[in-house]
Amino acid sequence: MKVSASFLSCSKIIPVVSKLSATDVDYIHVDFIDGSFVKGKKIPFRKIKQIGKYSRKRLDVHLMTKRLKKYIKKFSQLDCEYITFHLEIGKNIEKYIELIHSYGIKCGLAINPDTDFKELEPYLNMIDMVLVMSVEPGYGGQEFIKETVKKVKSLREYIGKKEVSVMISVDGGINEETVKKVKPYVDMVVSGSYITKSDDFQEQIHSLR
Numbered sequence: 001m002k003v004s005a006s007f008l009s010c011s012k013i014i015p016v017v018s019k020l021s022a023t024d025v026d027y028i029h030v031d032f033i034d035g036s037f038v039k040g041k042k043i044p045f046r047k048i049k050q051i052g053k054y055s056r057k058r059l060d061v062h063l064m065t066k067r068l069k070k071y072i073k074k075f076s077q078l079d080c081e082y083i084t085f086h087l088e089i090g091k092n093i094e095k096y097i098e099l100i101h102s103y104g105i106k107c108g109l110a111i112n113p114d115t116d117f118k119e120l121e122p123y124l125n126m127i128d129m130v131l132v133m134s135v136e137p138g139y140g141g142q143e144f145i146k147e148t149v150k151k152v153k154s155l156r157e158y159i160g161k162k163e164v165s166v167m168i169s170v171d172g173g174i175n176e177e178t179v180k181k182v183k184p185y186v187d188m189v190v191s192g193s194y195i196t197k198s199d200d201f202q203e204q205i206h207s208l209r
Contacts, residue, residue: 001183003208004029004060004169005201006192008040009141013047014054016196021055023202027081029060029171029190033138036066037086040138045074052079060084060190062110062171064137068096076103084108084131087119097126108169112137113145117155124164130155131190134182135172141193144173149181156185176207 006029010016020028030048033040051059058081065071068085075083083100087093087109100107108129111117113136120130132152135142152170159166170182171190179189195204 001186001209002026002188003205004188004190005195005205006031006171006190007196008043009193010196013043014050017051018054019201020195021057023205025057025195025201025205026188027060028055028057029062029192030075031062032064032071032075034065034067034071037064037089038138040064045071049078062108062131062190068092069099072096072099072103076100076105080105082106082108082129084110084129086110086112086137087123088112088115093123094126097123108167110137110171113148117151117158121162124159124162124166127166129167129169129188130159132168132170132186133172134170134174134178142173144175144178146181148172149185152182152185174208176204179208 003025004027005020005025007016008031033042058079061075061080061083063085083105097107106128108131109127110131112133134144134148167187169188170186174189174191175194198204
């Protein structure tokens with residue numbers, strides 16, 4: 001299983017990114033918030049741009065903004081494996097999927113805890129990943145929502161019946177205990193404070209795998 005490490009809960013990005021670069025974490029997860037879609041900690045794009053100077057890890061970008069055209073274009077200039085945006089944006093979904101793919105980047109759709117995963121159906125054959133939020137988006141350090149386990153299990157079965165090749169990632173409250181509950185059903189987990197507030201990043205990453 002892949003692990004994507006988030007730094008949303010960190011006050012200083014660069015030291016954390018440098019330490020993550022020395023681990024075998026698969027991706028650095030970037031939560032981008034500008035206040036137009038959700039409230040939460042804002043990290044300016046100019047700071048995020050600096051990540052490439054300190055790490056060779058590819059980025060797994062989670063856009064929490066209504067200004068998707070602007071920021072898809074900006075993030076396409078960085079070394080992104082995935083750019084994910086929210087299904088709850090509710091309009092021009094196909095257009096934004098196509099825009100991300102036009103830059104040669106894989107596209108994900110995120111769904112909030114209260115969103116029915118069946119709303120993804122029109123887009124499943126167009127996307128590369130579903131990001132299931134196991135906390136409310138916008139803030140790090142929240143407690144894992146236990147209903148997520150049933151949700152990702154059902155989503156895995158649903159995707160199997162649709163016979164599409166789509167990864168499932170889960171984001172929020174992931175630690176050595178909650179990962180055991182979702183591991184049978186997901187391809188990747190996103191973890192922030194569990195990794196970055198520890199003394200040994202690699203040990204925590206290994207415990208998630």
